[in-house]
Amino acid sequence: MTKVLAWVLLVSVVTYLLRALPLVLHKGKEPSKFIKSFLEYIPYAALGGLLFPEIIYSTGNKLTAVIGGVFASILVLKKVNMIVVVFGSILVVYILNLYF
Missing domain, CATH: 1.20.5 (Single alpha-helices involved in coiled-coils or other helix-helix interfaces)
Structure with missing residues (x-):
């Protein structure tokens, strides 16, 4: 101990x-302007690197997973509330998995 x-x-x-x-x-x-801009993009790059593989392999069907990821990305770019993004993309993937 x-x-x-x-x-x-x-x-x-x-x-x-x-x-x-x-x-x-x-x-x-x-810090210099280069260092500041570099540090501003690190969280986005790390988040993308962590999330992208999880999106691809989140379902048994890669097509529905990619469509769900694209749908979530569109909602994020439109600055929709994060709860809506999460539940909306889950709903889209669920519906797509029923048909594919």
């Missing part, structure tokens, strides 16, 4: 240092 607590403490300290050091070292410095 003591080893586990020591490991948890060590990992906590290392994680804290890795997050705190950049803040301390770059305090008051403004």
Whole structure:
């Protein structure tokens, strides 16, 4: 039990240092425009990389999964409420799976 607590403490300290050091070292410095634009797109790229495979393999039929993903994308681009996007795409995929 003591080893586990020591490991948890060590990992906590290392994680804290890795997050705190950049803040301390770059305090008051403004990043370049390139870095700012790069950092703005990282969450979207990561989200797309995580979601796209899940969309493709979410149903037994890849065609209905892709159509559901496209439908959800269209709703998101129209700035529809996220609850409507989720339930709308689930409904579209469900109906398509009944026919395909």
